Amino acid sequence: MTHINALDPGASPLDYYGYELRRHREAAGLTQRQLGDIVNYTGSLVGQIETARKLPTPEFSERADAALGTDGLFSRLVELVMRSQLPAWFQQVAELEGRATHINTFQTHAVHGLLQTPEYARAVLGVLDGADLEDRTAVRLARQRILEKDEPAVLWMVVSESVLHQEVGGRETMRGQLAHLLAFEHVPMVNVQILPFAAGAHAGMQGSFTLFRFASSPAIVYTEGYGSGHPTANPDTVKDCSLRYDHLQAAALSLRDSAELIRRVMEERYGEQRDTGGHSMA
Numbered sequence: 001m002t003h004i005n006a007l008d009p010g011a012s013p014l015d016y017y018g019y020e021l022r023r024h025r026e027a028a029g030l031t032q033r034q035l036g037d038i039v040n041y042t043g044s045l046v047g048q049i050e051t052a053r054k055l056p057t058p059e060f061s062e063r064a065d066a067a068l069g070t071d072g073l074f075s076r077l078v079e080l081v082m083r084s085q086l087p088a089w090f091q092q093v094a095e096l097e098g099r100a101t102h103i104n105t106f107q108t109h110a111v112h113g114l115l116q117t118p119e120y121a122r123a124v125l126g127v128l129d130g131a132d133l134e135d136r137t138a139v140r141l142a143r144q145r146i147l148e149k150d151e152p153a154v155l156w157m158v159v160s161e162s163v164l165h166q167e168v169g170g171r172e173t174m175r176g177q178l179a180h181l182l183a184f185e186h187v188p189m190v191n192v193q194i195l196p197f198a199a200g201a202h203a204g205m206q207g208s209f210t211l212f213r214f215a216s217s218p219a220i221v222y223t224e225g226y227g228s229g230h231p232t233a234n235p236d237t238v239k240d241c242s243l244r245y246d247h248l249q250a251a252a253l254s255l256r257d258s259a260e261l262i263r264r265v266m267e268e269r270y271g272e273q274r275d276t277g278g279h280s281m282a
Contacts, residue, residue, distance in 0.1 A: 007052060013080040014052045020077065022050040024068045039063035055135050056081060058142065082142035085135070089229045093222055096231065098146050100153045102213040104245050106195075106204045107159045109166065111177060113140050114147065114155060115190070120177040123169030147190065156191045158204075158248045164194070164265045171270045178266035185259045193252035194261050203247035211241055 009019035025035050025046070032050070033043030041060060048054035056064075061074035068074075083094050097103065097114070105112050110124060122137045146152060167174055184190040195202060210222045221241045222231045232238075253261060 012052070013077065013084040014055070017056060017074065017077045017081050018050045018052045020073065021046070021056075021064065024064075024070055024073075025050075028068055035064075035067060038067045055085065055138060057138060058145065079142070079145065082139050085139045087227070089227070092231060093229055094143055096212045096220060096222065097143060097153070099214055099217075100212040101215050102154045102156070103210065104156045104213075105158070105210040106208055106245060106248050107157060107163060108204065108208045109160070110163060110168065111159065111181070112157050112210075114144055115157065115181060115184070115192070116140065117173070117177050117180045119169055119173040123173055152189050154189050154191075156193075156249075158193045158195055158245070158252050160204075161194050161196050161261070164262060165269065167270075175266055175270040178262050178270065181262055182259060182266070185255075191255055192258055192262070193249060193255060194258040195248060195252045196261070199251045202251050203244040209241055209244075211238070211245060 007015050007019050009016040025032070028035075030038070031043065032046040036043035036046045039046075039060065040063065045054060045060075049056050049060070056074070056078050058075065058078050061078040064070070064074045065072055083091060086094055103114070110116075111120060113121065116124070118137060118141060121140050122133060125136050125140065126133050147155065164178065168177070181192050184192060195204070207223065212220045212222065214220075218233045218235075219238045219242070220231050220233050221237050222229060224230060252258065
């Protein structure tokens with residue numbers, strides 16, 4: 001087992017977080033168990049975070065800040081910790097998400113990570129790889145904190161209707177995911193349009209892509225494959241994908257009609273089923 005004194009605070013954001021947590025806890029004259037009691041976590045968990053064996057969560061960080069009077073230190077650090085745990089090829093994308101003023105994404109096979117529920121994200125990440133699933137899910141969900149900023153990016157997602165019907169994680173998970181999309185129906189900064197099957201051949205036939213736009217930097221197009229990401233600021237690529245996105249938005253249902261379709265699929269495909277006697281079926 002790694003000894004806390006052996007931690008090098010410069011080794012990684014996770015190590016630095018653990019080092020600072022121990023330093024501030026000891027300065028406050030608290031044991032791990034006492035701090036755990038205050039923040040409503042176990043002393044064992046506090047110890048695991050201090051030794052960089054467990055990822056802290058945003059909730060833990062907020063409570064630690066309040067308990068130790070650290071003026072938001074751990075809430076700020078946890079964002080760096082979470083970003084550092086992303087696959088190396090995806091860390092740049094998370095940085096782009098944090099800087100962008102507009103994020104326009106077209107998704108062919110899954111809900112975008114910024115709008116995934118915990119259950120849906122867990123099901124997506126768990127395909128063929130169940131290792132550290134809870135931590136990987138927490139890291140993905142931490143990206144969604146950019147939507148809570150004082151001035152969040154405008155997120156616009158055009159998603160294929162097939163995503164609504166692809167049963168990821170089971171009926172209950174899908175019902176929760178579609179309900180989550182509907183929760184943004186009246187949020188101007190988050191917009192979801194459905195590209196219906198009736199659209200036929202469309203400008204996104206080559207696959208999913210995301211356009212990042214910034215206040216004072218060139219736009220970037222991002223695509224990805226298996227275990228790799230491909231961001232580019234090539235003007236021709238940006239121009240081509242911008243045109244494609246305009247056409248996809250034009251072919252997609254309106255925001256209101258998209259919400260109605262999501263609601264209908266949620267109720268008809270994933271709603272509570274009953275037998276002929278009117279009894280609920282699992």
